[in-house]
Amino acid sequence: xxxxxxxxxxxxxxxxxxxxxxxxxxxxxxxxxxxxxxxxxxxxxxxxxxxxxxxxxxxxxxxxxxxxxxxxxxxxxxxxxxxxxxxxxxxxxxxxxxxxxxxxxxxxxxxxxxxxxxxxxxxxxxxxxxxxxxxxxxxxxxxxxxxxxxxxxxxxxxxxxxxxxxxxxxxxxxxxxxxxxxxxxxxxxxxxxxxxxxxxxxxxxxxxxxxxxxxxxxxxxxxxxxxxxxxxxxxxxxxxxxxxxxxxxxxxxxxxxxxxxxxxxxxxxxxxxxxxxxxxxxxxxxxxxxxxxxxxxxxxxxxxxxxxxxxxxxxxxxxxxxxxxxxxxxxxxxxx
Amino acid sequence: xxxxxxxxxxxxxxxxxxxxxxxxxxxxxxxxxxxxxxxxxxxxxxxxxxxxxxxxxxxxxxxxxxxxxxxxxxxxxxxxxxxxxxxxxxxxxxxxxxxxxxxxxxxxxxxxxxxxxxxxxxxxxxxxxxxxxxxxxxxxxxxxxxxxxxxxxxxxxxxxxxxxxxxxxxxxxxxxxxxxxxxxxxxxxxxxxxxxxxxxxxxxxxxxxxxxxxxxxxxxxxxxxxxxxxxxxxxxxxxxxxxxxxxxxxxxxxxxxxxxxxxxxxxxxxxxxxxxxxxxxxxxxxxxxxxxxxxxxxxxxxxxxxxxxxxxxxxxxxxxxxxxxxxxxxxxxxxxxxxxxxxxxxxxxxxxxxxxxxxxxxxxxxxxxxxxxxxxxxxxxxxxxxxxxxxxxxxxxxxxxxxxxxxxxxxxxxxxxxxxxxxxxxxxxxxxxxxxxxxxxxxxxxxxxxxxxxxxxxxxxxxxxxxxxxxxxxxxxxxxxxxxxxxxxxxxxxxxxxxxxxxxxxxxxxxxxxxxxxxxxxxxxxxxxxxxxxxxxxxxxxxxxxxxxxxxxxxxxxxxxxxxxxxxxxxxxxxxxxxxxxxxxxxxxxxxxxxxxxxxxxxxxxxxxxxxxx
Numbered sequence: 001x002x003x004x005x006x007x008x009x010x011x012x013x014x015x016x017x018x019x020x021x022x023x024x025x026x027x028x029x030x031x032x033x034x035x036x037x038x039x040x041x042x043x044x045x046x047x048x049x050x051x052x053x054x055x056x057x058x059x060x061x062x063x064x065x066x067x068x069x070x071x072x073x074x075x076x077x078x079x080x081x082x083x084x085x086x087x088x089x090x091x092x093x094x095x096x097x098x099x100x101x102x103x104x105x106x107x108x109x110x111x112x113x114x115x116x117x118x119x120x121x122x123x124x125x126x127x128x129x130x131x132x133x134x135x136x137x138x139x140x141x142x143x144x145x146x147x148x149x150x151x152x153x154x155x156x157x158x159x160x161x162x163x164x165x166x167x168x169x170x171x172x173x174x175x176x177x178x179x180x181x182x183x184x185x186x187x188x189x190x191x192x193x194x195x196x197x198x199x200x201x202x203x204x205x206x207x208x209x210x211x212x213x214x215x216x217x218x219x220x221x222x223x224x225x226x227x228x229x230x231x232x233x234x235x236x237x238x239x240x241x242x243x244x245x246x247x248x249x250x251x252x253x254x255x256x257x258x259x260x261x262x263x264x265x266x267x268x269x270x271x272x273x274x275x276x277x278x279x280x281x282x283x284x285x286x287x288x289x290x291x292x293x294x295x296x297x298x299x300x301x302x303x304x305x306x307x308x309x310x311x312x313x314x315x316x317x318x319x320x321x322x323x324x325x326x327x328x329x330x331x332x333x334x335x336x
Numbered sequence: 337x338x339x340x341x342x343x344x345x346x347x348x349x350x351x352x353x354x355x356x357x358x359x360x361x362x363x364x365x366x367x368x369x370x371x372x373x374x375x376x377x378x379x380x381x382x383x384x385x386x387x388x389x390x391x392x393x394x395x396x397x398x399x400x401x402x403x404x405x406x407x408x409x410x411x412x413x414x415x416x417x418x419x420x421x422x423x424x425x426x427x428x429x430x431x432x433x434x435x436x437x438x439x440x441x442x443x444x445x446x447x448x449x450x451x452x453x454x455x456x457x458x459x460x461x462x463x464x465x466x467x468x469x470x471x472x473x474x475x476x477x478x479x480x481x482x483x484x485x486x487x488x489x490x491x492x493x494x495x496x497x498x499x500x501x502x503x504x505x506x507x508x509x510x511x512x513x514x515x516x517x518x519x520x521x522x523x524x525x526x527x528x529x530x531x532x533x534x535x536x537x538x539x540x541x542x543x544x545x546x547x548x549x550x551x552x553x554x555x556x557x558x559x560x561x562x563x564x565x566x567x568x569x570x571x572x573x574x575x576x577x578x579x580x581x582x583x584x585x586x587x588x589x590x591x592x593x594x595x596x597x598x599x600x601x602x603x604x605x606x607x608x609x610x611x612x613x614x615x616x617x618x619x620x621x622x623x624x625x626x627x628x629x630x631x632x633x634x635x636x637x638x639x640x641x642x643x644x645x646x647x648x649x650x651x652x653x654x655x656x657x658x659x660x661x662x663x664x665x666x667x668x669x670x671x672x673x674x675x676x677x678x679x680x681x682x683x684x685x686x687x688x689x690x691x692x693x694x695x696x697x698x699x700x701x702x703x704x705x706x707x708x709x710x711x712x713x714x715x716x717x718x719x720x721x722x723x724x725x726x727x728x729x730x731x732x733x734x735x736x737x738x739x740x741x742x743x744x745x746x747x748x749x750x751x752x753x754x755x756x757x758x759x760x761x762x763x764x765x766x767x768x769x770x771x772x773x774x775x776x777x778x779x780x781x782x783x784x785x786x787x788x789x790x791x792x793x794x795x796x797x798x799x800x801x802x803x804x805x806x807x808x809x810x811x812x813x814x815x816x817x818x819x820x821x822x823x824x825x826x827x828x829x830x831x832x833x834x835x836x837x838x839x840x841x842x843x844x845x846x847x848x849x850x851x852x853x854x855x856x857x858x859x860x861x862x863x864x865x866x867x868x869x870x871x872x873x874x875x876x877x878x879x880x881x882x883x884x885x886x887x888x889x890x891x892x893x894x895x896x897x898x899x900x901x902x903x904x905x906x907x908x909x910x911x912x913x914x915x916x917x918x919x920x921x922x923x924x925x926x927x928x929x930x931x932x933x934x935x936x937x938x939x940x941x942x943x944x945x946x947x948x949x950x
Contacts, residue, residue: 024777024789026708037704044705048695055662055691059684062670073606073834073862077671084610084667088660095659099652099698106702107645113704114641129480168475169571171636171711175777179707182637184572185474186565189638206711206779208468210475211395214782311395 023176024202030222031177031201032194033113040109044102051098113179120158120192123151127163127170127183129209130216130313131276131289136232145236145266148276149289152221152235154228155195163189168210174203174220182207195222202290211312217290238267239279239335249324250331257318257328265335275315282335288313300329337876341433341846344900352900354438355846359445360424361742366449367417372809373456374408377401379806382766386799388787398783399466400485404459406469407489410585411496412452414727415538418592419503421734422531424742426507428837428844429525431516431853433874433881434897436509437502439904439939444502446908451495454916458488465489468781470582471552473563473574478556487556487919490549494915497542504535514881515889516836517871518855525835525858526602526615530595533619537584537591537626545581548574558922572637579630586722587626591619593727594661596734597683601665603737603833604680605672608859611664618657618664625654635706644703651701658694662687677831678752682733685760686725693721696771711781714774720767732759732812739816740830744842745823751815758808765801769794834859839868852882855889903939910935 029035124135134151138144153159163172165183173180178193195201205216223231242248251268254260260270266279285294288310292298301308304325306315320328343353353359380401384393393401427435435441458464465485467476476486511524511532524532551562552574561567563574598609609615631639631647665687674680696718699705709715732755740746778791785791829838838861840849851870857863871891874880879897884890910931917924 026775026777028776034708037708040702040704041699041708044699044702048692048698052691052695055666056688058666059669059687062666063674063684065670067671067673073602073608074859076607080671081610084671085614088611088614088663088667091663092656092660095656096653099655100649102698102702103645103649103652106648106704109702109704110641110645110648113707168480169472173779175708179704180636180710181707184637186570187572187638202777204777204779208472208475208711208781210480211399211466213399214395214784 363420689725762804
């Protein structure tokens with residue numbers, strides 16, 4: 001039986017500590033594609049179990065059965081030699097039939113899993129060492145926006161992700177929804193999937209991409225279509241300027257201390273392109289691509305010394321007074 | 337006669353040796369030393385993964401360690417150890433006095449040794465490769481890894497490939513031209529057949545990786561841009577070249593294992609292996625098919641769907657020849673009278689484990705299933721079942737089986753049984769849980785994971801199994817050391833086996849056989865129990881081997897066999913300087929070649945045999 005992830009589905013409003021969990025298991029299918037794949041896997045698993053058991057039984061019986069007694073290795077029984085020849089040939093033929101059958105099962109599964117829907121909701125995902133850029137693109141530029149490390153999709157609707165890489169090869173994998181697909185430098189790949197049920201599904205880079213490959217996670221939030229529409233409208237808006245003095249100080253620090261060189265916050269002068277877009281960072285559930293759950297403490301720890309939490313990542317350590325750090329955290333947290 | 341074939345005494349004499357048994361022994365010991373090193377790395381990784389968010393190893397160390405583990409096991413242990421056994425055994429099994437091209441053989445060993453030491457010294461100096469044993473571009477390109485680490489990896493490949501190609505040529509020529517009179521194609525022992533097929537695989541597969549790794553070095557050293565997509569190259573070119581080698585590589589490791597299984601099985605089931613021609617045809621079919629399925633390593637790179645589907649079918653098809661061999665072995669055990677000595681235990685363990693690995697291989701061959709399990713611990717489990725089950729278990733069985741021939745002393749049966757059971761239990765406890773870990777979402781090559789991923793228990797279990805498995809190898813080492821000191825003397829043929837290596841003393845004399853045997857049956861020692869016919873006429877004044885015809889092994893000509901020489905070692909040193917220099921500067925190609933040319937001229941300087949001048 002499938003081993004079920006024990007992680008409960010956490011409503012994403014109350015995320016704090018279990019935030020980077022979410023389901024991440026091929027045995028816990030929550031999408032049309034992952035479900036098909038699991039069915040194919042079960043067919044293969046049953047065949048494999050039967051074949052393996054048969055081999056081990058024959059092996060054991062063969063070892064334990066009563067044998068001819070003479071110790072004369074070349075005194076072979078012609079009858080056995082003939083029969084065993086036929087049996088080996090027959091079993092070889094059976095193997096051939098089984099693998100051809102399984103090839104057909106596999107190809108049928110493959111066609112279903114990779115079936116394309118013209119009307120799918122399209123997102124572009126760009127892999128970076130070691131985070132995910134997520135671009136919601138629309139015919140109208142006013143409806144297009146960029147976010148990072150969290151993907152929100154409506155349930156029941158086919159989603160197409162276009163996969164590209166900004167540097168080395170990565171692989172996009174959300175096992176609870178579908179199988180993986182590589183993000184390859186200089187090539188455009190795509191993958192389609194449909195979430196059946198609302199929930200948080202964790203994904204992780206599956207192709208070794210350098211020092212912090214282990215810390216390149218993301219989450220897919222499958223929302224009801226209504227909820228998704230509300231989220232999209234909200235996410236599309238620019239950041240609201242802080243009104244309190246601490247927030248204003250934080251905004252000023254964000255520009256003054258170099259953060260804006262790499263990060264964009266829409267609606268402000270911060271327009272850096274190297275790091276994740278932070279327009280709505282306050283509503284994200286994790287810090288540093290699924291490395292830590294989001295909280296004031298973890299965000300502060302990350303900004304204070306990113307190289308301690310994720311050694312080798314591209315975010316430098318900026319010298320900040322503790323008061324400045326508090327202002328910066330306060331500012332970022334209100335970017336909901 | 338013993339005098340003219342003897343390796344010269346003293347330290348320099350040892351460096352000059354061209355005796356296939358001396359070189360083979362060194363090869364085996366060196367390959368096992370690398371197994372020990374690679375195994376220690378595996379244990380370190382299992383310690384790191386035993387609990388979530390462990391800080392035992394840093395990300396950088398872990399990445400170096402898993403790269404070193406894979407590279408060491410594949411390039412410095414698995415392939416060389418199989419070739420090492422062939423270098424030692426094939427000339428004995430076909431009844432000749434030395435391997436073909438014995439100086440090339442010595443050169444091959446030195447290249448392997450220097451390449452391996454180069455890799456491990458780099459690791460000790462913190463320049464160990466950290467881009468995986470597959471070194472995918474663009475991660476391994478200069479832009480994303482500006483250190484010398486990928487160069488070390490790529491050049492180590494060149495060393496080991498030169499060594500492997502050399503041995504393959506020797507094996508093919510030895511088998512084709514130096515078989516004892518009467519050893520027609522259908523009387524060649526199955527192990528020798530397996531090594532013949534393997535040697536052809538090496539010759540066709542290894543050039544692909546040499547092209548790949550050399551282009552990578554060129555990209556990094558002189559900016560050639562084979563793999564740079566911004567200049568018309570493509571990263572997938574690397575993957576195609578790598579796996580066109582990488583998949584046959586698996587069979588280069590596994591096919592010798594099947595040869596060992598066939599040899600051990602015949603001896604301990606007390607009858608010839610059922611279906612000798614079926615086994616040979618299966619080996620050859622496996623060899624051919626192994627070149628037609630490399631794409632199954634690339635199912636998630638966005639290939640056209642129909643093409644990927646065809647590679648599913650071709651990948652699964654290899655189950656047919658593998659299956660036929662298994663059925664032949666099962667039939668052999670069914671009819672035979674098994675003698676439960678340690679080598680047979682390892683062969684039985686092999687069948688149980690390898691069949692499971694083969695079946696999980698059928699699963700990963702399926703495109704839809706592979707999209708889930710690719711690059712997860714499921715695949716890690718799969719290929720350890722195939723490689724450890726399919727090659728290492730037969731290999732350890734082979735160590736117990738042929739150790740008496742090589743050393744003249746028996747290994748302890750009591751320790752052997754402990755060794756087997758610890759290995760069998762430890763292996764399964766270590767690797768079976770990885771199937772489940774992969775399915776519940778654990779990717780490969782991650783140095784750590786968080787506690788809320790639910791992977792901790794299975795990882796801890798796996799790490800425990802790994803320690804038991806490691807212990808089994810420690811027992812093997814103890815057994816070998818004890819036996820070398822005080823093992824029971826073996827005698828010529830302790831197992832009453834049927835092939836020619838058991839017709840001479842243990843260990844064999846430098847000339848292998850005082851007189852070349854004449855073969856009248858596939859199992860010569862079972863057929864001629866009293867005395868074996870021999871052929872005379874080879875010189876007793878100088879080194880000579882008998883060349884025979886390819887198919888019927890009719891005697892054709894007496895051929896001189898080279899004397900010991902220091903030149904292969906000097907050539908290997910010159911080549912090593914050239915190879916290592918050329919990862920730092922292209923000018924090494926210029927100043928590195930004259931010493932190689934000098935060494936080669938010395939090597940090929942005519943020896944001036946009397947007979948040659950007549």
